[in-house]
Amino acid sequence: EVQLVESGGGLVQPGGSLRLSCAASGFTFSDHYMDWVRQAPGKGLEWVGRSRNKANSYTTEYAASVKGRFTVSRDHSKNSLFLQMNSLKIEDTAVYYCVRVGDGYNLAYWGQGTLVTVSS
Amino acid sequence: DFQMTQSPSSLSASVGDRVTITCRASQGIGNSLAWFQQKPGKAPKSLIYAASSLQSGVPSKFSGSGSGTDFTLTISSLQPEDFATYYCQQYKTYPLTFGGGTKVEI
Numbered sequence: 415e416v417q418l419v420e421s422g423g424g425l426v427q428p429g430g431s432l433r434l435s436c437a438a439s440g441f442t443f444s445d446h447y448m449d450w451v452r453q454a455p456g457k458g459l460e461w462v463g464r465s466r467n468k469a470n471s472y473t474t475e476y477a478a479s480v481k482g483r484f485t486v487s488r489d490h491s492k493n494s495l496f497l498q499m500n501s502l503k504i505e506d507t508a509v510y511y512c513v514r515v516g517d518g519y520n521l522a523y524w525g526q527g528t529l530v531t532v533s534s
Numbered sequence: 535d536f537q538m539t540q541s542p543s544s545l546s547a548s549v550g551d552r553v554t555i556t557c558r559a560s561q562g563i564g565n566s567l568a569w570f571q572q573k574p575g576k577a578p579k580s581l582i583y584a585a586s587s588l589q590s591g592v593p594s595k596f597s598g599s600g601s602g603t604d605f606t607l608t609i610s611s612l613q614p615e616d617f618a619t620y621y622c623q624q625y626k627t628y629p630l631t632f633g634g635g636t637k638v639e640i
Contacts, residue, residue: 449630451578458621458632458633458634458635459570459578459621459623459632459635460632461623461629461630461631461632464628464630475628475629477629478629511577511578516580516583516589518583518584518587519566519625520568520580520583520584520589520625521568521570521578521580521623521625521630522580522583522589523580524577524578524579524580525577526576526577527577
């Protein structure tokens with residue numbers, strides 16, 4: 415069974431940094447693309463970024479709104495995905511979901527999410 | 535960016551109703567279209583991918599159709615557990631983009 419468990423959310427001041435983690439299990443981590451998707455309170459879904467699989471050298475893609483501030487990475491030994499968030503803005507306040515991409519490149523499996531609040 | 539427009543933004547329906555939600559892409563995306571269901575306080579759940587393929591474990595009352603720019607999600611017989619918000623999403627090109635959502639209410 416695919417399981418994705420996010421952690422690391424919390425309250426941070428504007429301009430601060432936070433690192434989210436996603437512990438993955440139930441599948442071969444290196445075989446799959448992994449994404450981060452966020453949802454601001456009461457709003458819709460916004461794709462944040464992607465880490466491709468080992469066959470594609472774990473290359474990354476980002477939404478324009480976070481490019482240069484956020485970094486997606488992996489720890490292969492721990493089957494974990496990370497989202498390093500720097501220069502945080504109030505508008506980055508959201509629940510952040512870790513997502514495993516399916517074989518058809520769809521967002522197939524979602525974690526339960528972790529809340530990030532950017533506020534002074 | 536490819537814009538995804540859902541309609542309606544909300545609808546009221548009764549148990550047993552057949553419900554159809556529409557999603558339009560600003561440019562052609564082939565069949566790179568997915569649908570998700572989200573209940574309050576919960577993570578989204580994948581329902582449909584490749585426009586019409588049912589995600590494993592999803593009941594067959596959900597179906598998707600369309601290609602290019604126009605897509606639909608149909609729920610054949612609405613049940614109490616189906617009252618939720620539904621999102622479409624394109625994965626043809628980066629950035630991946632979602633529709634604004636359709637809230638299905640009693």
